[in-house]
Amino acid sequence: MDDGTELLRTPLHGWHVAHGARMVDFAGWSMPVQYHSIVEEHLATRRAVGMFDISHMGRLIIDGPDAGQFLGSLLTRRIDDMTPGQVRYSLVCNEAGGVLDDVLVYQIQLPEGGLSGFGLVVNASNRTKIVSWLNEHRGGLNVGIDDKTAEYAMIAVQGPRAIEVLDAVSDYELTSLRYYHGVMTRVVSFRAFVSRTGYTGEDGCEIICDAADAAIIWARIMERAQEAGGGPVGLAARDTLRLEAGMPLYGHELSEQINPVQAGLSFAVNLRGREFVGREALVAAQADDQQPVRVGLQLDGKRPAREGSVILQADKPVGAVTSGTFSPTFERPIAMGYVKPTAASPGTPLAVDIRGQHHAARVVPMPFYQRGK
Amino acid sequence: MKPEELLFAKTHEWVSIAEQGGAKVATVGISAFAVEALTDLVFIELPKVGSQVKPEQPFCEVESVKAVSDVYAPVAGEVIEVNKSLPDHLETLSSDPFGEGWIAKIKISDESNLAKLMDYKAYQKQCEEEGH
The missing domain is CATH 2.40.30.110 (Aminomethyltransferase beta-barrel domains)
Incomplete structure (x- = not known):
C-alpha cells in the first residue's frame, strides 16, 4: 500500500496511521478512508459522535477594503448582508453557469482588531483552481487573497452528542451558537474558530485551529468522544453520511458541466439586484425546464x-x-x-x-x- | 477447513480440492484477509450453476458499502453448486471464511492452473507484503 510519501499530510496524519487507519490519496492528500468498519463509523456518528479530520479542505482568507465587493462578484449567493461570525453555503460558477466549486463563506471579524474579512473553505480538489480563479478576477480591487490551508487544521465533530462533547472543552457556550454561525474562542485552551456547520446531516461543529495545536485538540476531544460512544470517522463514512443527508459532492453531483439550478441548489443563488460571474447563464437555467x-x-x-x-x-x-x-x-x-x-x-x-x-x-x-x- | 489445508490464488480466493464421482471438484471461497480488507459487505452475486468458468476471470461479484469487487475463478471448469445461503447471511464470509463461507463448487475441467496456486505459507507472505 502507498504510504503517501509524496502526498500532502495533515497535522493529524501520524495519529491516523498510529490508530490503524487505511490511508488513501484524496485530492493529493494522504487521508484516512476508514479506521475499521465504515458502517460502525457511520452509525457512531448518527447515534453519538464522530470526529473527522478535514484539514485537507482548502482554507483561504480574503481581506482588504474591497473584499466584500470582490467576493460578491464571484459568489452566486449574496454576502453583503452577512453579519460577523455568519457562515453561508455558496457556489462559484463560470460564465456558463457551471459550478467551479461549492464553498462555505465565513464573515470574520476579530474583536481585538486582528483579522477582518472573509474566510472561504473550498474543496481540496478545487483549491488550486479557485485560488487561480480569484486571482484572475481581482482586477484593480484592493483585496488580499491568501491560501492558509497549511497554517490551519480543520476538525469536524458531528452527531447528537457532538455539542455536549465539545462544550466540555470549549470556552464558548456552544449550545447558544446558532446553526451556520461561528465564533472565535478557545478549545482545549487553544485559539480556534468554531462554527455550527457540517457535512453529515447531524448537529455539530467544525473547528479551525492552528496546525501546531491540532494534534492536542484532536486527542483531547477524542477522549471525550470515545467516552460518549463515538470515535474517528474516515472519508468513506463521511461520504455515506453526506449522501444520506442529500448533500452534493463536487466531482459527483457538481461539476463545471452542471449548474446550481439543476443541482437543486437555487437556495444558494441570489439573482436579484446583483451582478456576478455566471449570473446570465443562471437566469437562463432557471427558465430551462428540459435540463x-x-x-x-x-x-x-x-x-x-x-x-x-x-x-x-x-x-x-x-x-x-x-x-x-x-x-x-x-x-x-x-x-x-x-x-x-x-x-x-x-x-x-x-x-x-x-x-x-x-x-x-x-x-x-x-x-x-x-x-x- | 483449516487454511493450512487450502490452496490460494494471488487474487485472494481459496481452493479446496476433493474427488467427487471420479472428477476433481474445487470448493472456492475468499480468504479471511480479503474479507477483512473489503469490510462492510452488503451484497453477493453468486455465479450461475452450470456456467463455465476460466481461471483468473471474474465469476462472482461482492459489493461492500464502498465498492464492488470481482471474485476470480481459481480453476477452469463448470460451476456445479453455489452456497445459496450466502446472500442472506453475508456475515458468514467473515465469521467462517474457510468453511461455511464457501461460495461455489467447480468441477475442474483443466488442471493446468492448479500449479499457479500457492500454499498457505506463500499466501501469508503475500498478504504481509500487501498489508502495510
Missing part, C-alpha cells in the same frame, strides 16, 4: 448502484447515477443522480442498470435522512 435535474433514488434489493450506472424509465435511458451506496441507516441502497425532468417527480418508478442487470428503483424526496429536532 436534467438531481434526484434521490431508493433501490429495491441490496445491491448498491454506483456512479455511472444508467437510470432507465420504461427501459429507456433517462439519466445516470452520480453517487450510490448501501445506506447504513436504512440498510438499503440509495443513490443520487441526474434524470430528465419527466422522470424526476418523487414516486416515479425507475430502474438502474447495475452491471447489465436492471434493478427497480424509485425517486424519493431528499434528504434521505433528516435528524430529529
Whole structure:
C-alpha cells in the first residue's frame, strides 16, 4: 500500500496511521478512508459522535477594503448582508453557469482588531483552481487573497452528542451558537474558530485551529468522544453520511458541466439586484425546464448502484447515477443522480442498470435522512 | 477447513480440492484477509450453476458499502453448486471464511492452473507484503 510519501499530510496524519487507519490519496492528500468498519463509523456518528479530520479542505482568507465587493462578484449567493461570525453555503460558477466549486463563506471579524474579512473553505480538489480563479478576477480591487490551508487544521465533530462533547472543552457556550454561525474562542485552551456547520446531516461543529495545536485538540476531544460512544470517522463514512443527508459532492453531483439550478441548489443563488460571474447563464437555467435535474433514488434489493450506472424509465435511458451506496441507516441502497425532468417527480418508478442487470428503483424526496429536532 | 489445508490464488480466493464421482471438484471461497480488507459487505452475486468458468476471470461479484469487487475463478471448469445461503447471511464470509463461507463448487475441467496456486505459507507472505 502507498504510504503517501509524496502526498500532502495533515497535522493529524501520524495519529491516523498510529490508530490503524487505511490511508488513501484524496485530492493529493494522504487521508484516512476508514479506521475499521465504515458502517460502525457511520452509525457512531448518527447515534453519538464522530470526529473527522478535514484539514485537507482548502482554507483561504480574503481581506482588504474591497473584499466584500470582490467576493460578491464571484459568489452566486449574496454576502453583503452577512453579519460577523455568519457562515453561508455558496457556489462559484463560470460564465456558463457551471459550478467551479461549492464553498462555505465565513464573515470574520476579530474583536481585538486582528483579522477582518472573509474566510472561504473550498474543496481540496478545487483549491488550486479557485485560488487561480480569484486571482484572475481581482482586477484593480484592493483585496488580499491568501491560501492558509497549511497554517490551519480543520476538525469536524458531528452527531447528537457532538455539542455536549465539545462544550466540555470549549470556552464558548456552544449550545447558544446558532446553526451556520461561528465564533472565535478557545478549545482545549487553544485559539480556534468554531462554527455550527457540517457535512453529515447531524448537529455539530467544525473547528479551525492552528496546525501546531491540532494534534492536542484532536486527542483531547477524542477522549471525550470515545467516552460518549463515538470515535474517528474516515472519508468513506463521511461520504455515506453526506449522501444520506442529500448533500452534493463536487466531482459527483457538481461539476463545471452542471449548474446550481439543476443541482437543486437555487437556495444558494441570489439573482436579484446583483451582478456576478455566471449570473446570465443562471437566469437562463432557471427558465430551462428540459435540463436534467438531481434526484434521490431508493433501490429495491441490496445491491448498491454506483456512479455511472444508467437510470432507465420504461427501459429507456433517462439519466445516470452520480453517487450510490448501501445506506447504513436504512440498510438499503440509495443513490443520487441526474434524470430528465419527466422522470424526476418523487414516486416515479425507475430502474438502474447495475452491471447489465436492471434493478427497480424509485425517486424519493431528499434528504434521505433528516435528524430529529 | 483449516487454511493450512487450502490452496490460494494471488487474487485472494481459496481452493479446496476433493474427488467427487471420479472428477476433481474445487470448493472456492475468499480468504479471511480479503474479507477483512473489503469490510462492510452488503451484497453477493453468486455465479450461475452450470456456467463455465476460466481461471483468473471474474465469476462472482461482492459489493461492500464502498465498492464492488470481482471474485476470480481459481480453476477452469463448470460451476456445479453455489452456497445459496450466502446472500442472506453475508456475515458468514467473515465469521467462517474457510468453511461455511464457501461460495461455489467447480468441477475442474483443466488442471493446468492448479500449479499457479500457492500454499498457505506463500499466501501469508503475500498478504504481509500487501498489508502495510
